[in-house]
Amino acid sequence: MTTELPADIQSPSSETQIDKPSSNWLPPGLALQKVDERIMTLNVGPQHPGSGHMRLIVQIDGDYIVACDPDPGYVHRGEEKMAEYRNYITNIPHLERPVIHDSCNILYPYVLGVEELLGIEVPERAKYVRVIAAELNRCIYIMYWLAIYGIFLGHSTMFMWPTGDRELLIDLMEKMTGARVTHSHFIPGGVRNDLPANFEEVCLRQVNYFEKRIKEYAAVFYDNPILISRTQNTGVLSRQDAIRLGVTGSVLRASGIDFDVRKKEPYDVYDELDIQSIVMKEGDAYARSKIPWLDMMDSCNIIRQALQKMPKSGSVRVKLKPNPKGKGFDTVYKRVESGRGSLGCYIVSDGKPEPYRLKLSVPSFRNLIALPYLLKGELLGNMPSVYWSLNYWPVEADR
Amino acid sequence: MSVIAPKFKLSGFIQSLLDNIFWILLLFVLIGLPAVFMILIVIPLPVLDGELLTPFLALSFLANPTRILPVIHAFMTTDIFRVMAFPGFGFAALLAASVIFAERKMMAKLQLRVGPFYCGKFEGILQLMGDGLKLMSKEIIIPAKADKPIFWAAPVLFVATAAAFVALIPVAPGWVVADIDLGLLAVFAVIGFFPIITILSAWSANSKYPFIGGIRALFQMVSFEIPLILSLLGVVMVTGTLNLSEITASQSNFPWIIFLPIGAIVFFITMLAELERIPFDLPEAESEIVAGWLTELSGMLYGLVQFGSYLKLYAFAALFVVLFLGGWNGPMIVPAIPEQILTEGIEMGPITLTVDGLQSLLGNTITQEMLNGTLWFVLKTAGVIFFIILPRGVFPRVRVDILLNLGWTKLIGLCFINIFIALGLLYAGVLGPGGLQ
Numbered sequence: 001m002t003t004e005l006p007a008d009i010q011s012p013s014s015e016t017q018i019d020k021p022s023s024n025w026l027p028p029g030l031a032l033q034k035v036d037e038r039i040m041t042l043n044v045g046p047q048h049p050g051s052g053h054m055r056l057i058v059q060i061d062g063d064y065i066v067a068c069d070p071d072p073g074y075v076h077r078g079e080e081k082m083a084e085y086r087n088y089i090t091n092i093p094h095l096e097r098p099v100i101h102d103s104c105n106i107l108y109p110y111v112l113g114v115e116e117l118l119g120i121e122v123p124e125r126a127k128y129v130r131v132i133a134a135e136l137n138r139c140i141y142i143m144y145w146l147a148i149y150g151i152f153l154g155h156s157t158m159f160m161w162p163t164g165d166r167e168l169l170i171d172l173m174e175k176m177t178g179a180r181v182t183h184s185h186f187i188p189g190g191v192r193n194d195l196p197a198n199f200e201e202v203c204l205r206q207v208n209y210f211e212k213r214i215k216e217y218a219a220v221f222y223d224n225p226i227l228i229s230r231t232q233n234t235g236v237l238s239r240q241d242a243i244r245l246g247v248t249g250s251v252l253r254a255s256g257i258d259f260d261v262r263k264k265e266p267y268d269v270y271d272e273l274d275i276q277s278i279v280m281k282e283g284d285a286y287a288r289s290k291i292p293w294l295d296m297m298d299s300c301n302i303i304r305q306a307l308q309k310m311p312k313s314g315s316v317r318v319k320l321k322p323n324p325k326g327k328g329f330d331t332v333y334k335r336v337e338s339g340r341g342s343l344g345c346y347i348v349s350d351g352k353p354e355p356y357r358l359k360l361s362v363p364s365f366r367n368l369i370a371l372p373y374l375l376k377g378e379l380l381g382n383m384p385s386v387y388w389s390l391n392y393w394p395v396e397a398d399r
Numbered sequence: 400m401s402v403i404a405p406k407f408k409l410s411g412f413i414q415s416l417l418d419n420i421f422w423i424l425l426l427f428v429l430i431g432l433p434a435v436f437m438i439l440i441v442i443p444l445p446v447l448d449g450e451l452l453t454p455f456l457a458l459s460f461l462a463n464p465t466r467i468l469p470v471i472h473a474f475m476t477t478d479i480f481r482v483m484a485f486p487g488f489g490f491a492a493l494l495a496a497s498v499i500f501a502e503r504k505m506m507a508k509l510q511l512r513v514g515p516f517y518c519g520k521f522e523g524i525l526q527l528m529g530d531g532l533k534l535m536s537k538e539i540i541i542p543a544k545a546d547k548p549i550f551w552a553a554p555v556l557f558v559a560t561a562a563a564f565v566a567l568i569p570v571a572p573g574w575v576v577a578d579i580d581l582g583l584l585a586v587f588a589v590i591g592f593f594p595i596i597t598i599l600s601a602w603s604a605n606s607k608y609p610f611i612g613g614i615r616a617l618f619q620m621v622s623f624e625i626p627l628i629l630s631l632l633g634v635v636m637v638t639g640t641l642n643l644s645e646i647t648a649s650q651s652n653f654p655w656i657i658f659l660p661i662g663a664i665v666f667f668i669t670m671l672a673e674l675e676r677i678p679f680d681l682p683e684a685e686s687e688i689v690a691g692w693l694t695e696l697s698g699m700l701y702g703l704v705q706f707g708s709y710l711k712l713y714a715f716a717a718l719f720v721v722l723f724l725g726g727w728n729g730p731m732i733v734p735a736i737p738e739q740i741l742t743e744g745i746e747m748g749p750i751t752l753t754v755d756g757l758q759s760l761l762g763n764t765i766t767q768e769m770l771n772g773t774l775w776f777v778l779k780t781a782g783v784i785f786f787i788i789l790p791r792g793v794f795p796r797v798r799v800d801i802l803l804n805l806g807w808t809k810l811i812g813l814c815f816i817n818i819f820i821a822l823g824l825l826y827a828g829v830l831g832p833g834g835l836q
Contacts, residue, residue: 042607050686063799152686154677154796160510220793226678227795380611381798384686 102141105338109345126190128310141339152384190317231286235386249341254287261337288389534702546603553600561710571772582643594620601692612691616682629814633821647726654725662817678794727772
């Protein structure tokens with residue numbers, strides 16, 4: 001695959017080239033730029049209700065965005081470096097911090113990788129429990145994302161309803177793991193605890209009700225004529241550009257590419273379950289915002305299947321030795337489909353209890369790369385809808 | 400020592416009581432007494448029992464209800480009462496405050512929340528008072544490069560303009576602050592002030608987000624003023640007057656919304672845009688431009704603008720009621736006051752209490768028609784306000800280009816259709832002399 005960008009997509013800063021001496025370098029946004037008199041530079045964030053924990057340096061000509069330069073890194077916490085000083089078990093709680101409301105899915109590739117490094121076989125029941133937890137967590141993440149998408153478009157009901165309905169699944173996760181948000185449930189060799197008694201019935205009931213609730217969102221949000229007029233044909237990402245920019249997850253599937261890690265490279269028991277990865281061809285903000293919502297219904301289906309196929313009894317974890325270590329120099333790369341897209345974890349082991357190097361390849365950062373290309377030439381009013389439709393979580397991108 | 404209040408001391412409690420009494424006395428002396436005297440100086444003093452009522456004499460009447468009623472009556476006929484209290488500012492402010500409370504509770508019910516709950520005994524009814532106190536106690540921060548006089552003046556002007564708008568609304572027969580023949584034209588003139596004040600406030604803040612918000616507000620208000628004015632032309636044509644009281648009186652049989660529904664719909668949509676309500680709240684679009692032209696306002700300056708915008712909301716809803724829903728007209732549901740009380744007094748067992756001034760007060764000022772008209776007006780206004788608030792729960796914000804497209808093409812076209820309907824009704828003889836109305 002060629003690495004060069006298509007001709008119509010150019011670097012956003014190429015038009016307003018900075019003429020600065022190299023010795024006197026300043027961070028972007030602080031540097032004095034020679035720009036047109038007509039162009040106004042807006043610092044959207046980090047103290048802005050529509051930015052998240054990051055900054056967008058937006059240059060506008062009238063109401064049109066000329067250039068947009070995302071400036072992440074405000075919540076960089078050095079998770080990867082911290083992982084080098086902790087052993088494979090104590091790494092678990094801090095590695096889920098970048099996306100606390102999708103904590104099972106961000107731990108999933110790490111746990112899969114460590115299992116391969118240590119050579120552990122996971123019990124069948126634990127695999128199903130993991131799938132159920134991961135799908136529940138995907139729904140919890142998407143509900144949070146949807147709430148913010150709603151309030152970004154000025155739809156306050158769409159902020160309140162998902163945050164309220166999210167509690168259903170959070171309660172389920174609390175029953176399952178003991179914690180509402182940061183579960184630390186996945187460990188190398190299975191899951192931390194077995195399911196509580198009567199969990200299957202409660203889970204089925206809650207998930208069915210949840211699915212009924214989210215279907216009601218169509219009437220108030222997805223079929224709303226004002227929403228459709230605002231988001232359709234805005235921020236269009238074509239199929240070729242989606243491949244070349246390397247976006248993942250719902251953004252990729254909204255551009256007409258059927259790529260879902262659960263389906264293409266099944267891990268745990270996803271190959272035994274029927275997954276439809278939803279694909280739309282439009283590639284605009286409306287398709288990108290609709291796919292996560294349809295994903296939630298798909299997740300409900302997967303949970304129901306997994307509850308049916310799960311072995312009713314059996315062990316859920318393999319007993320590990322204290323301070324487990326890998327066998328000599330070894331590398332492993334595992335990836336899963338998180339709420340935002342393909343999430344990979346690369347672990348290098350040199351035979352010690354701690355990983356030699358750990359690298360998270362996060363979908364948020366890969367989706368953010370598309371933002372300058374999508375926002376160029378759009379109206380300022382489209383900025384929130386395009387920005388948040390990228391299924392981006394700033395804290396995860398910074399790690 | 401009590402467990403609930405471990406630091407309780409009787410001396411401290413008595414001291415705090417005395418403190419409160421001191422402040423109450425001080426406020427009464429400094430504000431209450433001058434206010435009473437000013438009112439008594441302003442009103443034309445009645446002659447009671449052959450002697451002229453002076454302020455000092457009036458104070459001695461405070462204990463006697465039969466003596467104080469003529470004073471109240473005299474006060475109610477003054478302009479200062481009309482401007483400050485009943486059809487004017489006080490009445491509108493009370494309604495605006497209840498609108499804020501109703502909006503918060505309504506949105507909460509719609510969004511599966513509780514809303515204001517703890518402040519006040521009943522359902523957080525004192526929440527607004529708490530918010531007002533908070534805003535008053537906050538520091539007012541002004542940007543260093545702001546144009547300070549204009550920045551200070553704009554919120555005050557905003558409230559003043561909204562209050563001027565309120566003054567033109569007839570609430571009950573004969574109860575209007577400014578009953579002028581060109582009333583509707585005066586309304587248009589007042590509405591025309593709002594974009595100017597908005598852009599003044601936005602520009603004087605000398606900041607980017609208020610500036611963008613101000614320009615958006617200017618776009619929106621100017622482009623929606625034309626359909627607003629055109630949509631009301633239908634009513635003016637069928638009534639043949641610009642006087643709002645006469646327009647209301649002309650709807651004694653049918654409200655104009657029956658004959659001119661398109662005009663009413665267009666006026667309602669333009670009203671939402673003029674009020675910067677969702678879905679037309681682009682000047683305050685939070686996720687794009689922070690708070691739009693309100694970004695740099697802080698403390699009570701922000702509070703004033705919010706108060707002004709809710710006064711404006713009430714005034715627009717009232718204008719809709721006056722023009723399309725028949726204003727004070729409605730079936731008589733307020734019972735008449737029994738003649739016996741007016742002439743002979745109230746019988747309570749063996750005692751008969753006669754109140755001298757009650758007959759003139761109830762016969763001339765607080766009449767049955769006035770109470771009934773006010774009741775219908777308030778009910779209709781509350782209904783319109785409900786429909787103004789409702790879109791906030793179900794619509795996202797529109798975009799600038801869609802908004803301008805709507806204002807300049809669709810709404811103006813509908814306005815002309817409405818005018819043709821009005822012309823047709825006039826020529827067909829349905830309305831006008833010899834017609835239905």
